[in-house]
Amino acid sequence: MLESTEEQRPVVLVVDDAPSSLGMLCDTLEGEGYTVLVARDGDSALQRLELVAPDAILLDAVMPGLSGFDTCRQIKANPVMAHIPVIFMTGLSETPHVLEGFACGGVDYVVKPLRAQEVVARLHTHTRNARMTRLAREAVDVAGFGVVLVDARGRVAWRSPQAALWLQGAAGGAQPGRLPDAVYAALEDGSDEVLLALAGVQLSVRNMGRVGIGETMLLLEQRGANAASPSRLANAALTPRETEVLSWLAKGKTNRDIGDILGMSHRTVNKHLEHIFEKLGVETRAAAAALATGHVF
Missing domain, CATH: 1.10.10.10 (Winged helix-like DNA-binding domain superfamily/Winged helix DNA-binding domain)
Known part of the structure; x- marks a missing residue:
C-alpha cells in the first residue's frame, strides 16, 4: 500500500464506458491509497483534465464517441498533460491494437478481463517513474535556466516549466508545438546561440547538442537589456x-x-x-x- 496522507494521495483517472464493471478495481485502488476519479467517455475525460491533473490515467480503448486512442493522442498533444502516464485497459488484444496503444502515447497495455492486483502493480510503477522524471526535469529550472528538447522534425518534444513560461511570449507566429523560426534558422546555420526579443528583455537560446535519439537540447536563459556577461x-x-x-x-x-x-x-x-x-x-x-x-x- 502507498504511504500517503489524504492531501498527498495520488490521483488516478479511470475512463471506461462501463465503470460499474470496474467496481472491484476502483475499490482496490482506493484501498491501495489512490484517489479514484471516473469518466464515462473520452470527451468527459478531457473535460475533467481541464480541472485536475491526475498522476495516471487508466483508459479503455473502445468507447462511444471519441475512442481511447484518440483521447490519448489529445492528451499527449497538450504540453500541460503530456507527462501523465496513460495505461490502456481494454478487450482489444490483437497486435495492431496493442501497437496503436503505444504509438498514440500509452506507456502500458492491459487486456481485459483485468486482474486488479496486476493493474495496481503496473500503475504504481508508472506513477512513481513519472513523478521522478517530472521532478528531475523541473529541477533544471532551479539554476535560472529553461530547457527545451526538439525532435528530428523540429517539434518540441519536451520543455521545462520555466521554458514554457518564457516561450509563451516568444511564439512570434510559430505553429503549435514548434519554436520561433529564428531558432531553427540558427540551428541550420550551425550557430551555438540565438537571441529572441521578449518585451524589453532578451531570451538566449543555446544549442547544447544531441541528447537521446534524434533530439537536440536547447538551454534558455533570460537576459535584460543591460545583462552582464554570461555567468560562471x-x-x-x-x-x-x-x-x-x-x-x-x-x-x-x-x-x-x-x-x-x-x-x-x-x-x-x-x-x-x-x-x-x-x-x-x-x-x-x-x-x-x-x-x-x-x-x-
Whole structure:
C-alpha cells in the first residue's frame, strides 16, 4: 500500500464506458491509497483534465464517441498533460491494437478481463517513474535556466516549466508545438546561440547538442537589456545530468537523496559533483549551491 496522507494521495483517472464493471478495481485502488476519479467517455475525460491533473490515467480503448486512442493522442498533444502516464485497459488484444496503444502515447497495455492486483502493480510503477522524471526535469529550472528538447522534425518534444513560461511570449507566429523560426534558422546555420526579443528583455537560446535519439537540447536563459556577461554557471558547460545533480544540491538534498531521486548510486553522485566542482571552479558544496541559486561570491 502507498504511504500517503489524504492531501498527498495520488490521483488516478479511470475512463471506461462501463465503470460499474470496474467496481472491484476502483475499490482496490482506493484501498491501495489512490484517489479514484471516473469518466464515462473520452470527451468527459478531457473535460475533467481541464480541472485536475491526475498522476495516471487508466483508459479503455473502445468507447462511444471519441475512442481511447484518440483521447490519448489529445492528451499527449497538450504540453500541460503530456507527462501523465496513460495505461490502456481494454478487450482489444490483437497486435495492431496493442501497437496503436503505444504509438498514440500509452506507456502500458492491459487486456481485459483485468486482474486488479496486476493493474495496481503496473500503475504504481508508472506513477512513481513519472513523478521522478517530472521532478528531475523541473529541477533544471532551479539554476535560472529553461530547457527545451526538439525532435528530428523540429517539434518540441519536451520543455521545462520555466521554458514554457518564457516561450509563451516568444511564439512570434510559430505553429503549435514548434519554436520561433529564428531558432531553427540558427540551428541550420550551425550557430551555438540565438537571441529572441521578449518585451524589453532578451531570451538566449543555446544549442547544447544531441541528447537521446534524434533530439537536440536547447538551454534558455533570460537576459535584460543591460545583462552582464554570461555567468560562471552558464559558461561551465554542465551536462544535463550534472545540471540535475546541481539543481537538487541547491535544494539542500544530500548525495543519497539525489541518488534516490535520479536513480543512481551515491558514489555516482559523488563523481558528478567532482566534475561540477571542477567546471565551476569551486571546492565546496556550499559554493556550488550558491552559484546555482544566483548568489555572487
